[in-house]
Each structure stands twice: as structure tokens, then as C-alpha cells.
Amino acid sequence: MKLFGSSGTRGVANEQLTPEFVLRVAKAAGTVWNVDRAAVARDTRTTGELFANAAASGLASVGVDVDRLGVTPTPAVTRYCEVEEIPGIVITASHNPPEYNGVKLVGPDGVELVVERLERIEDHILAEEFDTVAWDEVGETRRVESANRDYVEEMLATVDREKIAAGDIKVALDPGHGAGALTSPGFYRELGCEVVTVNGQPDGHFPGRNPEPVEKNLRDLGKLVRAADADVGIAHDGDADRAIFFDEHGEYIEGDASLAALSAAGLSEGDTTVAAVNVSQRLVDVCNDVGATLELTPIGSTNLITRIRELWAEGETVPVAGEGNGGVFFPDYRLVRDGAFIGAKFLELVAERPPSEIVAPYTDYYNVRVNLTYDSEAELTAMLAAAEKYAESADAEPNTIDGHRLDYGDAWVLVRPSGTEPKVRIYAEAREEARAEELAENVRAALTAALPDP
Structure with a gap:
């Protein structure tokens, strides 16, 4: 797929991702879906309303009525779509930095679209084939205020509420200024937990930390666990479809x-x-x-x-x-x-x-992750060629299902291009930290050495 990556399409707002592009995505999705009604929601990013408006306009232009859910975690949107039996568009860049935004597409079964369906929509975008309707047939818009509350209610009825309440658990929670700030604190309190928060106010500038819930961004959560004597720490990304944990000592859990x-x-x-x-x-x-x-x-x-x-x-x-x-x-x-x-x-x-x-x-494994940024297709091509050459010469059996994964028995290393950012990612894991770092560094050196001279 040219437009949709591993989790939708994303880019820097008003640069790679524009309102015009989102409008085309919505028009194409509405054309392929061929439905009377769809949902539009967003996370807290400052450009969220801009792109949600574009998505709603695109859907309405092909005759689709639009339910505007406002700021809503992605899992709450998927639940709404499943219950209402309508597809949806989520404006979110998930874990990407604040300047990014993106589009996720959800089917009427409440599941993100599979590759085949995304390819059909992509074909319509590239060919600009849209079922635009006459002026008196455009879709109407209505606001929906209940999606977040209904989502929490369903979770409360699904998990073992009595067991959690009996555990007398204090939770330190970091929603990361994202959409989960509107739902997770109340949800865990209703489960019978005492909840303390950091970065708990919705804010599309993400002043407290970047949205990606990785260790370097979550130091304040570890401090909160220790200061509050919490039993566990929980962190989300921007659209709250992930959870990362800290233990009772304020230590990050991989x-x-x-x-x-x-x-x-x-x-x-x-x-x-x-x-x-x-x-x-x-x-x-x-x-x-x-x-x-x-x-x-x-x-x-x-x-x-x-x-x-x-x-x-x-x-x-x-x-x-x-x-x-x-x-x-x-x-x-x-x-x-x-x-x-x-x-x-x-x-x-x-x-x-x-x-x-x-x-x-x-916990007896060590992980290393290296991100190499590229500025042009030539740099990406050079690094991917170097990765292939490195894999072919390695004393390991490569797995090429997505990039190149090399298993050494005691350790492994993977190199692949990101599906959402202009980066080539290197992952390594071993029982010894030095071994993991060595594997990642060897691949990094091979890839950077292949870059064309500036």
C-alpha cells in the first residue's frame, strides 16, 4: 500500500498530512463503504478538530450522515462502531509526536480495516473516484456525547471487578495528555482502585511528555509510583490503545x-x-x-x-x-x-x-532499539540495501516477513522501515545486555556506512 501503513496513515500536520488529503480519504472511504451513516472521532491533538472537520465534510459530500463523537479513545470508537453497526474514521497519530496527526479507518464490525479493504479505499483515493452526491443529498451531522461513558460501562461489566476491588490497589496513572485522560481515571476508580495521576489533563501540546509510552518518556510516572506508594503504574499513548506498566517499586516493566x-x-x-x-x-x-x-x-x-x-x-x-x-x-x-x-x-x-x-x-532478556532517520528516498533505499546485504552475510537464518530478522539462538536482531515515520528501526534482544547492544550497533554501523555523502 502506498498511503496506508501498518496502523493507518500519518504525517506532520499541514505538511505531509493536510485537510485536503483527509477529505479525499473520507470521500473514498464513504464511497467504498456505501453506507448511510458513519462516525468521526479524534484524540486530543491540536490539529484534531481541523482534520475531523475535513473527514466529516468528506463523508457528507458522498451522502453519508456523520456522528461526531469528539475526543474519544480509539477503543471507545471501535465499540461505538460495532454497537451502531456503522464504520468510522478516527483522527489520531497514536504514539507519534505532537506535530503529527493521522487517520485510522474502522469497519461496521468495530475492527480496524484489513489490508484488502484499505487497498480498495486507497485505489479510490489515487484515482480520485468518489460518489459525490447532489446538493440536496449531502449527509447531515449530529453530536454524540455518550460514546466514552458507554465504553467505560461495558468494560466495568466485562472485567473481574470484584477481584480488583478486593485487591485494594492504588494505581498511578499517566494518560499522557491523550484521549485516555477522559476515561481511564474514572474507570479505574469505579473498579475500586485509588487513583493518582500525572499528565492527566487532555492537552494536544503534550506538555508533560511525548505520547509514546516508552521508558525515557515515563520517568515522572516512576516517580509518582514511589512518591504515592502506589501498587502499580499504568501509562497510555495518545489514543489510549496501549498500556505500559511500572511495578510497585516505580521500575519500568518492558x-x-x-x-x-x-x-x-x-x-x-x-x-x-x-x-x-x-x-x-x-x-x-x-x-x-x-x-x-x-x-x-x-x-x-x-x-x-x-x-x-x-x-x-x-x-x-x-x-x-x-x-x-x-x-x-x-x-x-x-x-x-x-x-x-x-x-x-x-x-x-x-x-x-x-x-x-x-x-x-x-525479565531475563535485554532489549535495545535504535531509530535511524532518513531525509530522502535515496537514503532509505541505501539503508534497506545495506540491511539486505548484512542479512545475507550474517551467520543466522533470516526471516523476511517484515524487514530482516536474524536469529542467532542466544539472541536476535531485526531491521525494518517504520510504517508510520521516516525511520528505519533496529531491534535487538539477548540475555546479555552487551550482546544486544553489539548486535544493534553492528547493524546501525552497516546502515549508516551505506548512506550517500551529503
């Missing part, structure tokens, strides 16, 4: 470790789980221990969703799936990454023992 712990609690013999090609050995170990099958896909929620649906069609059970970035699926609940719900499932475990004990079996 997303791969929490994914492994949640998978160990949810998987049984004969089950299947789905993860991306940058999967940690931690999840491999869990699958081996419980007798579950692990399926790998290219990175990105769209790819995981597509594979989960394929497995369902084959009669497989997939109780849990996800990536090590905090994006975990519980498909039996809903086929969407849901930061608040992920947090609640982790709280069910915290009700029985401290987070440090929960993830203790999955």
Missing part, C-alpha cells in the same frame, strides 16, 4: 514482559497467539511452556487483526495476542487494542501478587 505475563495467564494448551515479527523470546517461552502455537505477522495492528481473523476462520482459538509496545489484544472481548482494558486485565493479576513478581519470569 512491554514484552507484560505481554508474556498476560499471555501466560490467558493461554492454554492448543490455543494460538499472534505477534509481530519483533516478538520477544519471552512470548516464545510462554507458548512452549503452555503448549500454545505462536503465529508471526508483519508489524502493525492491521496485520495482527488480519491474521487473527484468518485463524478464527480456520477454527483456532486466540485468547490473547499483541506486540511488545503495550498493544495487547483480547479478541474474545473485542478485536482491538484497548489500553484501559489491558490495564484492567493486568490489575486482575496485581490483585493476587505484586507486579514485580508477575513479570519476574520474563
Whole structure:
């Protein structure tokens, strides 16, 4: 796909992503969907209203009535779409920096569109084939105020509320100024938790931290856990479809470790789980221990969703799936990454023992991640050619499902272009920190050496 990456389409607002482009996406989506009604929602970014207006206009121009949900977490939007049986457009750049924005498309089943459907919409965008209607047939717009509350109510009825309440848990929460600030604090309080927050006010400038919930951005959450003597810390990204955790000592928990712990609690013999090609050995170990099958896909929620649906069609059970970035699926609940719900499932475990004990079996690995930014297609091409050459000469069996993953037995390294930013990402994992750093550095050196002279 030329326009849609691993999780929709994104770019710097008013540069790569413009109102005109969003208008075309909406017109194409409305044309392909061929429905009477659709939803439009956004996260807290300062350009959110601008692009939501463009999306609503695009839908209305092809005769679609628009439900405007306002600032809403992505999982709340998907729930609304499923219940109302209408598709939706979410204006969000998820974890990207404040200057970015983006578009996610949701089907009337409440699931992000699969690759085949996105390709049909992309074809209409590129060909500018839109079913524009006459002036007296354009869609109407209405405001919907209930989407966030209905979403919280459903979660309260789904998780083990009594178990969590009995655990007498104090939660330190960092919604990161994103859409989750409107829903997660109240949700966890209604679960019976005491909640303290940092970066808890919705603010599209993200003054307290960048939206991506990685360790370097979450130092204030670790401090809050310690200062408040909290039992656990929970952080979201901009649209609240991820959850990253801190233990009771204010120590950061790797997303791969929490994914492994949640998978160990949810998987049984004969089950299947789905993860991306940058999967940690931690999840491999869990699958081996419980007798579950692990399926790998290219990175990105769209790819995981597509594979989960394929497995369902084959009669497989997939109780849990996800990536090590905090994006975990519980498909039996809903086929969407849901930061608040992920947090609640982790709280069910915290009700029985401290987070440090929960993830203790999955902490014997070290992860290194390096991002190389490029400024031109020539630089990207040079780095990808260097990655291929490096993989061919490596003493390891490469997996090329998404980039180049090299497994060495005691460690692995993956290099691939980002689907959402102008970056080439390098991931490495090993039981020894020095080994992981060495693998990542060797790939980084090979790629930077291939860059053309300025």
C-alpha cells in the first residue's frame, strides 16, 4: 500500500498530512463503504478538530450522515462502531509526536480495516473516484456525547471487578495528555482502585511528555509510583490503545514482559497467539511452556487483526495476542487494542501478587532499539540495501516477513522501515545486555556506512 501503513496513515500536520488529503480519504472511504451513516472521532491533538472537520465534510459530500463523537479513545470508537453497526474514521497519530496527526479507518464490525479493504479505499483515493452526491443529498451531522461513558460501562461489566476491588490497589496513572485522560481515571476508580495521576489533563501540546509510552518518556510516572506508594503504574499513548506498566517499586516493566505475563495467564494448551515479527523470546517461552502455537505477522495492528481473523476462520482459538509496545489484544472481548482494558486485565493479576513478581519470569532478556532517520528516498533505499546485504552475510537464518530478522539462538536482531515515520528501526534482544547492544550497533554501523555523502 502506498498511503496506508501498518496502523493507518500519518504525517506532520499541514505538511505531509493536510485537510485536503483527509477529505479525499473520507470521500473514498464513504464511497467504498456505501453506507448511510458513519462516525468521526479524534484524540486530543491540536490539529484534531481541523482534520475531523475535513473527514466529516468528506463523508457528507458522498451522502453519508456523520456522528461526531469528539475526543474519544480509539477503543471507545471501535465499540461505538460495532454497537451502531456503522464504520468510522478516527483522527489520531497514536504514539507519534505532537506535530503529527493521522487517520485510522474502522469497519461496521468495530475492527480496524484489513489490508484488502484499505487497498480498495486507497485505489479510490489515487484515482480520485468518489460518489459525490447532489446538493440536496449531502449527509447531515449530529453530536454524540455518550460514546466514552458507554465504553467505560461495558468494560466495568466485562472485567473481574470484584477481584480488583478486593485487591485494594492504588494505581498511578499517566494518560499522557491523550484521549485516555477522559476515561481511564474514572474507570479505574469505579473498579475500586485509588487513583493518582500525572499528565492527566487532555492537552494536544503534550506538555508533560511525548505520547509514546516508552521508558525515557515515563520517568515522572516512576516517580509518582514511589512518591504515592502506589501498587502499580499504568501509562497510555495518545489514543489510549496501549498500556505500559511500572511495578510497585516505580521500575519500568518492558512491554514484552507484560505481554508474556498476560499471555501466560490467558493461554492454554492448543490455543494460538499472534505477534509481530519483533516478538520477544519471552512470548516464545510462554507458548512452549503452555503448549500454545505462536503465529508471526508483519508489524502493525492491521496485520495482527488480519491474521487473527484468518485463524478464527480456520477454527483456532486466540485468547490473547499483541506486540511488545503495550498493544495487547483480547479478541474474545473485542478485536482491538484497548489500553484501559489491558490495564484492567493486568490489575486482575496485581490483585493476587505484586507486579514485580508477575513479570519476574520474563525479565531475563535485554532489549535495545535504535531509530535511524532518513531525509530522502535515496537514503532509505541505501539503508534497506545495506540491511539486505548484512542479512545475507550474517551467520543466522533470516526471516523476511517484515524487514530482516536474524536469529542467532542466544539472541536476535531485526531491521525494518517504520510504517508510520521516516525511520528505519533496529531491534535487538539477548540475555546479555552487551550482546544486544553489539548486535544493534553492528547493524546501525552497516546502515549508516551505506548512506550517500551529503
